[in-house]
Amino acid sequence: METPMLEAHKLALNHRLRGVCTKIAAGRVTAICGPNGAGKSTLIRLLAGVLEPTGGEALMDGVRLRDMHPRARAREVGYLPQEPQIAWDVSARNLVSLGRLAHGDARREPVDAALAAMGLEALADRPVSTLSGGERARVLLARVLAGEPRCILADEPFASLDLAYQASLAQHLRTQAHEHGRAVVVVVHGLSLAHNLADRVLLLNDGLLHAEGPPEYALSPENLRAVFGVEAHWLGEPGAKVLSLAAGDA
Ligand SMILES: Nc1ncnc2c1ncn2[C@@H]1O[C@H](COP(=O)(O)OP(=O)(O)OP(=O)(O)O)[C@@H](O)[C@H]1O
Numbered sequence: 492m493e494t495p496m497l498e499a500h501k502l503a504l505n506h507r508l509r510g511v512c513t514k515i516a517a518g519r520v521t522a523i524c525g526p527n528g529a530g531k532s533t534l535i536r537l538l539a540g541v542l543e544p545t546g547g548e549a550l551m552d553g554v555r556l557r558d559m560h561p562r563a564r565a566r567e568v569g570y571l572p573q574e575p576q577i578a579w580d581v582s583a584r585n586l587v588s589l590g591r592l593a594h595g596d597a598r599r600e601p602v603d604a605a606l607a608a609m610g611l612e613a614l615a616d617r618p619v620s621t622l623s624g625g626e627r628a629r630v631l632l633a634r635v636l637a638g639e640p641r642c643i644l645a646d647e648p649f650a651s652l653d654l655a656y657q658a659s660l661a662q663h664l665r666t667q668a669h670e671h672g673r674a675v676v677v678v679v680h681g682l683s684l685a686h687n688l689a690d691r692v693l694l695l696n697d698g699l700l701h702a703e704g705p706p707e708y709a710l711s712p713e714n715l716r717a718v719f720g721v722e723a724h725w726l727g728e729p730g731a732k733v734l735s736l737a738a739g740d741a
Pocket residue numbers: 506507525526527528529530531532533534
């Protein structure tokens with residue numbers, strides 16, 4: 492039996508999340524999917540410890556997140572919010588270096604590796620205010636990676652990336668999980684992307700966990716009908732799945 496790294500135990504926040512239980516193991520990519528307002532951001536923020544639950548607990552290695560020292564938590568859990576705010580203008584490299592804050596070091600190697608992983612070498616010295624939305628999103632992701640957290644939690648990291656960067660980020664996240672043993676949790680709206688990226692999917696609906704399991708189970712046509720109210724089926728081979736909506740639902 493795998494030891495879960497992150498665990499939600501009857502996790503609740505007012506009406507926004509209504510008692511979710513799940514275990515998130517290291518070495519896997521977990522996608523959180525569901526309709527607008529389902530509670531995806533709320534769940535990932537509770538798992539990152541940036542929101543306090545009103546019920547239940549978020550645990551890391553069996554320890555309540557709220558009992559962990561914020562700095563220790565920041566070393567273990569790297570969180571990318573849906574709409575990150577950049578408080579002041581710095582170069583891309585300096586912003587990525589902030590990922591080392593929780594470690595209290597200024598090691599260059601993880602910063603360089605994170606810049607390279609996000610294809611940012613040529614932009615490293617540019618002020619972030621001069622970068623495009625997608626470039627800035629890659630800088631903020633690189634800041635998370637530079638912290639070398641054991642858990643990477645990212646809320647819609649693909650949203651502003653073009654196709655090539657989506658593909659390379661998907662590959663990178665899978666490598667982080669499968670080769671470096673990290674727990675990777677991403678909120679993903681694109682269900683084809685989620686199917687091809689994730690080892691497990693949490694399908695949320697109305698603050699509850701509707702289904703959980705491998706993508707072919709959690710994102711089955713029956714579950715998509717129940718949660719999104721659309722008729723759809725999957726085309727393609729494993730690893731290259733494409734969701735096809737029935738005529739009238741597109
Ligand atoms: N600060 C808040 N105060 C009150 N209600 C909130 C707050 N933030 C979110 N909500 C509500 O909680 C519910 C869940 O929101 P959440 O952002 O977790 O959904 P989501 O699944 O991430 O949605 P989306 O796909 O639209 O980003 C929604 O009904 C939302 O309106």
